[in-house]
Amino acid sequence: MKDKKLSLLDILQIFCxxxxxxxxxxxxxxxxxxxDGLxxxxxxxxxxNFVRLSNVMESASVDVLLINLIAGNLLPSALxxxxxxxxxxxxxxxKFVSRVTEVRGFNxxxxxxxxxxxxSDQSLANRIISHLRSSRSLYIMCHIPVFCWISATVLEKMLSKAESGEIPKTLTQMYTHFLIIQTNIKHEKDYEKKIKDKDMIxxxxxxxxxxxxxxxxxxYEEDLRECGIDETEASVYSGLCTQFFRQEFGLYQSRMYCFVHLSIQEHLAAVYVHISCANNKKNAFEQSTQKSLFSKFFNLRISLSKQLSLSGLxxxxVDKTLHAKNGNLDLFLRFLLGLSLESNQTLLHGLMVQNGNTPSNEKTVKYIKQKIRMNPFSEKFMNLFHCLNELGDHSLMQEIQDYxxxxxxxKVKLSSSQWSALVFVLLTxxxxxxxxxxxxxxxxxxxxxEVLLNLLPVVKTSRSAM
Structure with a gap:
């Protein structure tokens, strides 16, 4: 209804x-x-900057009506x-908020x-719990029920006697294993044979x-079509879609789609960006004369003939994530960096062009540590330490653990990055x-x-402080 002009009363009478x-x-x-889910x-x-309305009979666009309702101009007595x-x-x-309640998920x-x-197998359940406890980054994520479901799906399979291979220890490994497991789920449908897993991913x-x-x-359907996805494929195509993608019916819009969880959307987005860069596929970029969505996102102008290095990407x-509002790209960045590890690339071998070269993450690690030094007291550095963990670099954290x-x-004069590492170690x-x-x-x-200033994030989360 975003393009229509209606009064608040009109909208209410349509839906209620x-x-x-x-x-x-x-x-x-x-x-x-x-x-729900604004x-x-x-x-x-x-x-x-909005037009003020106070009359429920006055027509305006839906966003203006919503703003005036929240701001208390329309129906000021409404909750x-x-x-x-x-x-x-x-x-x-x-100024428009009187109370905030945070739902923390599982304790x-x-x-x-x-x-x-x-x-059901309690011995296996104990091994799953023990493994998750051994990785703080995974155990912390378990406060999200969907992540527990993903972890259970992966670890139940990986820790069984019939399976072999490296047990996931990072977020990227867990989600990439989940992607592979869901890709292998097949249903006996004729249309499913018309599209390859690689293409659908x-x-x-x-x-x-x-x-x-x-x-x-x-x-909406137009978004799917823009990416070459048939809505029938999206709603019923094997486990890849039925576990990742769902169809909803709105009150006004006939059909809507969404990923089962934002983290799944972020992982698939990272897979797409990584493979687009690693394979140098032309369909990842628009014509060189235009600024593609990809290049807008990373503030780059890329010609089709110029290959972007993985470290440059x-x-x-990293820069874009640090400047993003509300940390909405933090998890995407962790996935993107984690996908550069050889172990994760091995899992995605069906999607990758095999050139025999294993990219080095040395430049990326060095760049992240430089950013930590530049932003020692910013809350954004916490995610950068998670990124180092995804890349398998624990050097900063190990120094602090030893101290x-x-x-x-x-007794040690800590550098700015070491103070940040200390905060991260204590908080996790x-x-x-x-x-x-x-x-x-x-x-x-x-x-x-100086200590109090540097450790303020730790003080804030402590039950009491001396």
């Missing part, structure tokens, strides 16, 4: 016919509006409840409870990337910090005020 004979603008009724909306909510992903929570200016006991209920990846850049998690992706274990942390520690004790880190060259 009960309101036709009800004067909701009177004080007789208490009204509550629930906007971050999935394609409306441009410009709260800085409004909005759900949104954390990364997009500040779509609404804080640690609930994580384990999920796997014990999901996996690249089509879905292109859709995932294009919509991720636009900030969309809900797509990584550096541009902590030897009890010499207070298996043990919850009940009491933060400043004196444990003060001494030698480390003054109390």
């Amino acid at each position: 016919t009960e309101t036709i004979e009800t004067d909701i603008s009177s004080n007789k009724y208490q009204v509550i509006f629930i906007f 971050d999935e909306s394609r409306l441009d909510l410009n709260f800085q 409004i409840w909005i759900t949104s992903r954390p990364a997009a929570a500040d779509l609404i200016p804080s 640690d006991p609930q994580k384990e409870e999920y796997f014990r209920k999901r996996v 690249l089509k879905l990846g292109k859709l995932a990337f294009q919509q991720l850049v636009k900030g969309n998690v809900i797509f 990584h550096q541009k992706a 902590l274990q030897s009890g010499t942390i207070s 520690s298996e043990e919850e910090i009940n009491v933060f004790k400043l004196n444990e880190f003060v001494g030698g060259c480390n003054k109390a005020d």
Whole structure:
């Protein structure tokens, strides 16, 4: 309805016919509006510059009506409840928000409870839990129920006696194994034989990337067609789509599509971008005379004859992620960097052009560490440490772990990147910090005020601090 002009009353009467004979603008009724998943909306909510409306009979575009409703100009006595992903929570200016509730997902006991209920073999369930606990980056992610489902699907297969191979220890490995498992699920449908897995993955990846850049998690048939996807294929094509992609029916729009979870969209987007660069496929870029979606995203002008190096792609992706609003590209970056490891490329061998060269990530690691030094007190550095973990570089974290274990942390003059590493290690520690004790880190060259400033993110998450 984004291109139509309607009054608030018109919209209500379309969706809620009960309101036709009800004067909701009177004080007789208490009204509550629930906007579930506002971050999935394609409306441009410009709260800085909008036409003010106060009459429910006055017509305007849907975005203007929504802004005025949230701002309290229309139906000022109405209550409004909005759900949104954390990364997009500040779509609404804080002056219009009276209360914020964060849904944290599973706590640690609930994580384990999920796997014990999901996996019937309790011995296998214990091994899955033990493996996830051995990798902090994976165990932390288990607060997301969908990630528990993905992990259970992968590890139940990988840890069984019949399977062999490297057990996933990083986020990228887990999602890439899940992609392979779902690709191998086949149904006996004639039309499924008409399209190869490789082609379907690249089509879905292109859709995932294009919509991720636009900030969309809900797509329509025209979006699918733009990427060469037939909606029949998308809704029923093997496990790849039935597990990754779902079809929804809206009140007004006849059909909508979305990935099962944003993280799956981010992984497929990263697969598409990585393969486009690694294979140097022409269909990854528009004509050299135009600025393609890909080049707009990374602020590049790329001719079809010029090959972009993987390290160059990584550096541009790091820059773009650091400048992105709300950290909405953080997970995409972790996947993109992780896909450059040989172990993950081996899993994707069916999609890759085999040239015999294994790319070095030395330049990428060096670039990320440089960015950490430049942004020592930014919350964005946390994701950069996760990126180093995906790349298999633990050098900064190991230095800090050694200092902590030897009890010499207070005697060492730490660099800005080491302070950042210390924050990361403490925040991702298996043990919850009940009491933060400043004196444990003060001494030698480390003054109390400097330590407090550097470790403020840790203080904020501690239950109490001395």
